[in-house]
Amino acid sequence: MRLYAFCVYLFLYIPIGVIALFSFNAGRHASQMQGFSTKWYGKTLSNPFVMDALETSLIVAFTSALCASVFGTMAAVALQGIRGPLRTAFDMLIYIAVMIPGIVIGIATLIGLVTVFDQLNPLLAALWPEGLNPPKLRMGMGSLIAAHTMFLMALVVIIVRARLVGMDRSLIEASSDLYATPMGTFMQVTLPMIFPAILAGFLLSFTFSFDDFIIAFFVAGSETTLPIYVFSSIRRGVTPEINAIGTMVLSVSLLLLIAAQLLLQRGGHKSK
Amino acid sequence: MTQRTRNWLLLAPAGAWFMVMLIIPLTVVFIFSFGERAPSGGVVLAFTFEQYGNLPARWAAFKNTMTLAPIGTLSALLIAYPLAYFLAVKANPKWKTILLVLVIVPFWTSILIRSYAWIFLLGGRGIPALLDVIGIEGVRLINTPFAVLVGIIYGYLPLMVFPIYVSLDKLDKRLLEASSDLGAKSWKTFLQITLPLSIPGIATGCMLVFILLMGEYLIPAMLGGGKVFFVGNALVDLFLQSRNWAYGSAVAVTLVVVMLITVTIYMRLIYRLGASREDVSIM
Numbered sequence: 001m002r003l004y005a006f007c008v009y010l011f012l013y014i015p016i017g018v019i020a021l022f023s024f025n026a027g028r029h030a031s032q033m034q035g036f037s038t039k040w041y042g043k044t045l046s047n048p049f050v051m052d053a054l055e056t057s058l059i060v061a062f063t064s065a066l067c068a069s070v071f072g073t074m075a076a077v078a079l080q081g082i083r084g085p086l087r088t089a090f091d092m093l094i095y096i097a098v099m100i101p102g103i104v105i106g107i108a109t110l111i112g113l114v115t116v117f118d119q120l121n122p123l124l125a126a127l128w129p130e131g132l133n134p135p136k137l138r139m140g141m142g143s144l145i146a147a148h149t150m151f152l153m154a155l156v157v158i159i160v161r162a163r164l165v166g167m168d169r170s171l172i173e174a175s176s177d178l179y180a181t182p183m184g185t186f187m188q189v190t191l192p193m194i195f196p197a198i199l200a201g202f203l204l205s206f207t208f209s210f211d212d213f214i215i216a217f218f219v220a221g222s223e224t225t226l227p228i229y230v231f232s233s234i235r236r237g238v239t240p241e242i243n244a245i246g247t248m249v250l251s252v253s254l255l256l257l258i259a260a261q262l263l264l265q266r267g268g269h270k271s272k
Numbered sequence: 273m274t275q276r277t278r279n280w281l282l283l284a285p286a287g288a289w290f291m292v293m294l295i296i297p298l299t300v301v302f303i304f305s306f307g308e309r310a311p312s313g314g315v316v317l318a319f320t321f322e323q324y325g326n327l328p329a330r331w332a333a334f335k336n337t338m339t340l341a342p343i344g345t346l347s348a349l350l351i352a353y354p355l356a357y358f359l360a361v362k363a364n365p366k367w368k369t370i371l372l373v374l375v376i377v378p379f380w381t382s383i384l385i386r387s388y389a390w391i392f393l394l395g396g397r398g399i400p401a402l403l404d405v406i407g408i409e410g411v412r413l414i415n416t417p418f419a420v421l422v423g424i425i426y427g428y429l430p431l432m433v434f435p436i437y438v439s440l441d442k443l444d445k446r447l448l449e450a451s452s453d454l455g456a457k458s459w460k461t462f463l464q465i466t467l468p469l470s471i472p473g474i475a476t477g478c479m480l481v482f483i484l485l486m487g488e489y490l491i492p493a494m495l496g497g498g499k500v501f502f503v504g505n506a507l508v509d510l511f512l513q514s515r516n517w518a519y520g521s522a523v524a525v526t527l528v529v530v531m532l533i534t535v536t537i538y539m540r541l542i543y544r545l546g547a548s549r550e551d552v553s554i555m
Contacts, residue, residue: 005358008351012378012429015389071285078282081275090283093290101487103504104524107511111304112297150293153286182278204380211382214489218511227384234388234494246385253381261373
């Protein structure tokens, strides 16, 4: 039994290990180890295309995780006190957002937004003051952030709600018995208790957005995120550069994820 | 401000966002699926089932998805179950949390890079080269259904282990002791107590993996090399290469409908097996 578990862990981590190992390859060929070197990291980090893609990915991940955490938490807190059709409708929305495959979300966002933009652009051009260049709505970083935020909001609502359900209601009642305003109760009782869940939701959202390929593939327009860059370089062939990017991306997401897990675990224990 | 107004205000941003970025786009896809292809690559609105009539042209993609998704789900289940059992029942409690985190964490890291790792391992200079050394020659692994299956199992194993672990962990260990005190053999205890009580976890895990597999694009694109393709690959082709939005929308709607039907039938079966509604939850 223990041996079996050990083998599964090997299965899970050997591929990651191999990538990391070959990222230190001194040779030019991706799959032939020719001595140890960190030169591919240097090359990768000085490649302007990689750095541009990284910057786009970081901006998109940070903004959408932030929006999703704020709006998702707001919705989760409100849903806590609601019954009836509004609650059912919201549960449905969250269910749809999670159930529909990412690729269909990407497609829908692409053709939905392009159709809306095609209607709005002539209108904007007509309304814009003469002589000035009217803004042109198009797919790009904005549409990507909006699409990620939509999906991640559903994720944050689920995570924060799980924490709210496990929360001791009597504390909130005690607080309002002691004449705290609803805002005061929220800031001093509810928020500190759900904060680990919000932070974990933020970190998970960040990693999800940062690693997402399929939605970005459709929605990013002419922008290139890091996963899109990696995907198109893999198409052109396996290079040590991809190993280096892969190792860095995996390391950063591993760190964030372990932090998120610890937050969720710690938060979970306190409520018991 | 009444509580009601406050709740409305709190829900407004999320609600509006879901409306604009989810419901309206999905509605557009639905409407376009009844349209006709415009010569310029867009869609002429119409009410025709022509696009749906053309679905057989992409039959291979549906067939691949509907065979490899269940096979992948089952294989992941067979590999995940013993591990989940080990973690929940046999593992040293001191190490349990860290071992569990080690299983879950890969799921949240980039599937792109994890599939790429298998291009590396299954490609000519990876495992086939090793097999060459021990005398098995000419094995081709990359760009085969097998490679896609390995990628699927590798990608989705964590998602299968977790729910099964949760249901096994909740299981009252005294039941197992009672069973063996009463003289039951260990395999009998497993078949009569452990397995039935872990059905909710199995059901959740299978459903999660199956749903995600239905919309899979990356794994077949990277490990199937254009020979093993899913509906997802057909969709990318239709929307990003041939720009046939009307037909692509029909394929997307069909994918979602097939998925919903499969999941509904599946849930019915699971309830019949005795799991309660709360146990089978994708959340």
